[in-house]
Amino acid sequence: MKILIIGPSWVGDMMMSQSLYRTLKHNYPDAEIDVMAPAWCRPLLNKMPEVSKAIAMPVGHGQLALGQRYKLGKSLRASGYDQAIVLPNSLKSALVPFFAKIPKRTGWKGEMRYGLLNDIRNLDKQAFPLMVQRYVALAYQKQDIQSEQDLPQPLLWPKLQVESSDITATIEHFKLSTELPIIGFCPGAEFGPAKRWPDYHYAALADLLVEQGSQIVIFGSAKDRDVGESIIAKSGHPDSCINLAGSTSLDQAVNLLAGCKAVVSNDSGLMHIAAALDRPLVALYGPSSPDFTPPLSNKAEVIRLISGYHKVRRGDSDEGYHQSLIDIQPELAFETLMKLLSRCESSASE
Structure with missing residues (x-):
């Protein structure tokens, strides 16, 4: 056939x-x-x-x-x-x-x-x-x-296959540390700032994670480059944050995401890639809804503080952010990620 x-x-x-x-x-x-x-x-x-x-x-x-x-x-x-x-x-x-x-x-x-x-x-x-x-x-x-x-249950969710040699080669290509775990940030969103968690929240989360001994790698397209630079500028640990937005091919980005210890992402295409790579994932939602296109992974946690779908392309708050995303504090994202990693580690040891 x-x-x-x-x-x-x-x-x-x-x-x-x-x-x-x-x-x-x-x-x-x-x-x-x-x-x-x-x-x-x-x-x-x-x-x-x-x-x-x-x-x-x-x-x-x-x-x-x-x-x-x-x-x-x-x-x-x-x-x-x-x-x-x-x-x-x-x-x-x-x-x-x-x-x-x-x-x-x-x-x-x-x-x-x-x-x-x-x-x-x-x-x-x-x-x-x-x-x-x-x-x-x-x-x-x-x-x-x-x-x-x-439909037969459970559904066969997306599952990308990445060779470990490709992960290692791509990490070496971009001269990332092999001693520190990588936490991937995907701060872009296709339809603008209303779907983006604020850069200053990403920066605060980066500080909490770097203090735990991680390195931060920022992913995205060329149009996300400025957002990545803003996150690093607002972070207290700029030397531990690497902005690769616009610097990788899609193939390289997938290889690096596969090598991440965990990923924090807005509702975006990269979020779905991280889910398909079975990476521990914290997905941040605002006006868009996970009810139709959620991350398809048992290792994903969605944070959303409102309900329903809101067709918003630009929020009313500073820099076009949506208030529902501003209200997601970095401490909540950090706690959610730590609990998720603990759960994944416990499952892996069973």
């Missing part, structure tokens, strides 16, 4: 989609699973053992590029795919499998995709409250899965 997945275009969604790949491989051990996604996804897909091949989607997110999608689909006609599973809900995301003439084309109805998909599912959002459940449901026949209660 050969399956083509049209994958998501966001880091967190891509990580959650691995649950689908793992489920398909469990159900069909001989299946060959290829994933078409933006080229930046390749480092993640390469660490998913269920994925046979990563195929770069040459069309930018949001672009129709009908002619280019047609040529791409036509080029796949001889690949022998038995089924395509389309994860994004857009009409354009269903075009390549249609043009490729893949016999079975599965996905949620989305943007009125009748005809493009011939195994179309009508989504009851209350029946599948989690995004990961909506992905995994597509691994089964439509008549067999009507709600989350029908």
Whole structure:
């Protein structure tokens, strides 16, 4: 059986989609699973053992590029795919499998995709409250899965595989200390400061952790570089904090996160990567909600002081922070992390 997945275009969604790949491989051990996604996804897909091949989607997110999608689909006609599973809900995301003439084309109805998909599912959002459940449901026949209660339990959560040699080589490449445990900070967020824990809280937490004998490594994209610098400037131990935001490739960031003793993160794609690496994780939530896309790990602790979903792109407080995140004090994050590490160490010794 050969399956083509049209994958998501966001880091967190891509990580959650691995649950689908793992489920398909469990159900069909001989299946060959290829994933078409933006080229930046390749480092993640390469660490998913269920994925046979990563195929770069040459069309930018949001672009129709009908002619280019047609040529791409036509080029796949001889690949022998038995089924395509389309994860994004857009009409354009269903075009390549249609043009490729893949016999079975599965996905949620989305943007009125009748005809493009011939195994179309009508989504009851209350029946599948989690995004990961909506992905995994597509691994089964439509008549067999009507709600989350029908899904086999437990779900196969995302699980990246990183070689220990790659962790060691990347730590050496960035000249990080091999004597001190690494606590990773992921202070960025895709939609701006309203989803970010304040830099001054990260700085205060860094001080508490450095005094416990840790080194702090800050992860993120180039646009998170200034946040990382601000954290270090406000810390009382700047020499024990290393800002790698914008300085690593995605592959290097994954290798380093895999080598962390623990990770503290905003609601972000890197948070989902840390969860998939099975690192002890403290996830800090404000206006966004963990009810739909929580970190999928038994070693994750979520801190959130409000309920419900709040569509806020910029908070009303200084620097655009949301008050609910300001209210999460560094001492609470520190205590939560210490309890989490103690629990993980106890479990490991049993």
